[in-house]
Amino acid sequence: MAPSDLLRPALLAAARSPRMERTVTKIPVTRNLVDRFVAGETENQAVAATTDILGSGRYISIDYLGEDTTDVAQASGTVSHYLTLLSALSQFTQDGEKNTASFPPSSVRNVEVSLKLSALGQFLPRDGHKVALENAHKICAAAEEAGAWVTVDAEDHTTTDSTLSIVGELREDFPSLGTVLQAYLKRTEADCKDLSGPGSRIRLCKGAYKEPASVAYQGKAAVDDAYLRCLRILMNGQGYPMVASHDPVMVEAALQFAEAKGRTADEFELQMLHGIRDTEQHRLIAEQRHLRVYLPYGQEWYGYFMRRLAERPANLAFFLRSLAST
Numbered sequence: 001m002a003p004s005d006l007l008r009p010a011l012l013a014a015a016r017s018p019r020m021e022r023t024v025t026k027i028p029v030t031r032n033l034v035d036r037f038v039a040g041e042t043e044n045q046a047v048a049a050t051t052d053i054l055g056s057g058r059y060i061s062i063d064y065l066g067e068d069t070t071d072v073a074q075a076s077g078t079v080s081h082y083l084t085l086l087s088a089l090s091q092f093t094q095d096g097e098k099n100t101a102s103f104p105p106s107s108v109r110n111v112e113v114s115l116k117l118s119a120l121g122q123f124l125p126r127d128g129h130k131v132a133l134e135n136a137h138k139i140c141a142a143a144e145e146a147g148a149w150v151t152v153d154a155e156d157h158t159t160t161d162s163t164l165s166i167v168g169e170l171r172e173d174f175p176s177l178g179t180v181l182q183a184y185l186k187r188t189e190a191d192c193k194d195l196s197g198p199g200s201r202i203r204l205c206k207g208a209y210k211e212p213a214s215v216a217y218q219g220k221a222a223v224d225d226a227y228l229r230c231l232r233i234l235m236n237g238q239g240y241p242m243v244a245s246h247d248p249v250m251v252e253a254a255l256q257f258a259e260a261k262g263r264t265a266d267e268f269e270l271q272m273l274h275g276i277r278d279t280e281q282h283r284l285i286a287e288q289r290h291l292r293v294y295l296p297y298g299q300e301w302y303g304y305f306m307r308r309l310a311e312r313p314a315n316l317a318f319f320l321r322s323l324a325s326t
């Protein structure tokens with residue numbers, strides 16, 4: 001077993017530990033590494049980063065950080081942040097796409113927001129499903145008005161059924177709504193088959209949470225194989241696949257599957273996280289590929305940051321070296 005396979009579960013468990021959060025967020029040097037992955041804590045910083053990213057020819061998906069909320073007021077606060085953000089983002093959206101609920105649109109939307117339903121109240125002990133649905137509905141309506149897309153992130157497997165059901169309900173009013181499927185879940189091949197019909201927008205990622213072997217493939221080789229199977233289904237389907245991976249093998253496979261299926265550059269997109277494989281992002285843009293950057297901002301960066309550490313031991317080593325040198 002690779003050292004990273006041993007470290008990953010520990011880091012992902014720490015990502016959900018309030019005690020570890022209190023410790024890690026107090027270390028001054030943490031901030032330097034967080035800045036690599038997160039646009040900043042304020043909406044102005046997110047908008048400034050958006051200007052740079054769109055200016056480079058890449059598209060954007062912005063996430064207001066936060067997850068696992070069990071407080072109604074906090075969930076409403078998250079909605080307010082998205083509404084303010086979307087109003088600011090409308091300056092970047094393409095003309096002619098505002099107020100159109102039709103899908104597919106005449107062209108790809110350059111601006112998207114990503115949301116986590118657990119930040120919108122999905123885990124509330126009473127009416128969680130209903131509150132998250134209503135909150136997400138408000139954000140989707142504001143995004144339509146602003147000419148932006150919305151995609152719902154995937155969280156741990158206990159939320160998948162509820163998330164896909166909320167997405168299904170929202171798509172009745174907002175057909176362009178996208179969602180994320182995680183290739184490491186054993187159910188996902190079937191979900192890809194179900195959700196690759198006309199008008200669908202599916203972001204395929206490998207999956208970033210600590211999941212048991214009963215529901216998820218374990219180890220890189222099995223997850224990579226699953227990703228390729230799911231990718232083929234989406235590329236052969238009738239929707240708009242969004243290929244979220246930094247893995248050169250997955251990116252190359254996406255380009256090959258798309259070509260074999262006769263998909264033009266407008267009929268799928270590649271996606272990467274802010275701060276990861278930047279040179280490769282620019283290379284793909286130079287090749288006229290659609291490439292969207294997932295850009296998180298806000299104060300609740302801890303869980304997101306720990307998942308990035310878990311993905312790559314080199315990030316953790318860098319973090320520990322920085323700590324040692326302070």
Ligand code: FAD
Nearest residue numbers: 153154205206207208244245246247271272273294308311
């Ligand atoms: P890996 O095999 O993990 O990595 C391949 C290569 O990419 C590595 O060798 C390295 O060079 C580079 N790399 C990968 N991660 C890092 C890192 N953290 N730091 C530096 N280099 C790195 N997961 C969810 O569970 N739910 C979501 O909603 C979700 N949304 C996502 C949206 C986007 C746009 C992207 C790109 C990822 C998202 N993820 C999400 C995360 C995803 O599930 C993976 O955890 C993450 O992308 C790493 O997998 P990989 O495909 O890049 O392949």
